Amino acid sequence: ASVAPGTHDLVFAEDGPRMLIRRAEAITADRVLDVDMAAGFDRTLATVTVTGAGAEPVTVSSELHTLDGAGTYVPMSGAGDQIWLVPAAQRVATDRMVAMATLWTGDTTRVVQRLVTDATAPALTFAAPPTVTADRAGATWTTEPDWIYTVLRATVAPPVQVITTASRAWQAARGGGALPWLDPSALGAGAPTFTAGAALEWSVALETGDRAGELTFINRDGPLVW
Numbered sequence: 001a002s003v004a005p006g007t008h009d010l011v012f013a014e015d016g017p018r019m020l021i022r023r024a025e026a027i028t029a030d031r032v033l034d035v036d037m038a039a040g041f042d043r044t045l046a047t048v049t050v051t052g053a054g055a056e057p058v059t060v061s062s063e064l065h066t067l068d069g070a071g072t073y074v075p076m077s078g079a080g081d082q083i084w085l086v087p088a089a090q091r092v093a094t095d096r097m098v099a100m101a102t103l104w105t106g107d108t109t110r111v112v113q114r115l116v117t118d119a120t121a122p123a124l125t126f127a128a129p130p131t132v133t134a135d136r137a138g139a140t141w142t143t144e145p146d147w148i149y150t151v152l153r154a155t156v157a158p159p160v161q162v163i164t165t166a167s168r169a170w171q172a173a174r175g176g177g178a179l180p181w182l183d184p185s186a187l188g189a190g191a192p193t194f195t196a197g198a199a200l201e202w203s204v205a206l207e208t209g210d211r212a213g214e215l216t217f218i219n220r221d222g223p224l225v226w
Helices: 168-173
Strands: 006-013 018-027 044-047 058-065 073-077 082-085 096-105 108-115 132-135 138-141 147-154 161-167 199-209 215-225
Touching: 006 073, 058 082, 082 096, 132 199, 132 215, 138 147, 138 199, 161 168
Parallel strands: none
Antiparallel strands: 006 018, 044 082, 058 073, 058 096, 096 108, 108 215, 132 138, 147 161, 147 199, 199 215
16 A cells, blocks of 8 residues: 555455455554455445536546545446445445546536435536636636636646646635736746747636535636747
């Protein structure tokens, strides 16, 4: 296990339904664990109903987050319109089981994720997406997400990349509006820079909710001339 020494939840999963969870294991560099999958349990398949995607292809999957999302994160790929669920009897109060659907449309990726509260998969609905735009002045969007992530990168050498994270509260405190790009040359002498007229790539992600719970996510990217 490539983790920092300490206490961890360990999850072992086969290609089929079998899974084993070892909770609060003390992991050290010289620790050896004997794992017996016969001591585990079988996951169940649940059918997911997805609406709002139109004719676009959708991928469904599920995730188990232990310790309220702060512990082990276990992604589980779906097949068709079915996802794996860890039975409620095998989950503890601090686990979060989520079902999710991902939709790719051209330059936009959208995700809708909902908590699983029983033995069935919740319905997943894609609402009308917000408009996300970007130009030399900055990025704009037509919604109020909890978090905004922007990336601006050079497509040719030197490989300069600027990443910005902004919260809803920070945006409100600055009065909202377009979020300007950070000019890396403003960081001082010796900092990298974008050359005027350079072809760049931008990406803006908007996130509302909790990645270990109820979540709506949209990411859009495109070209930009500096």
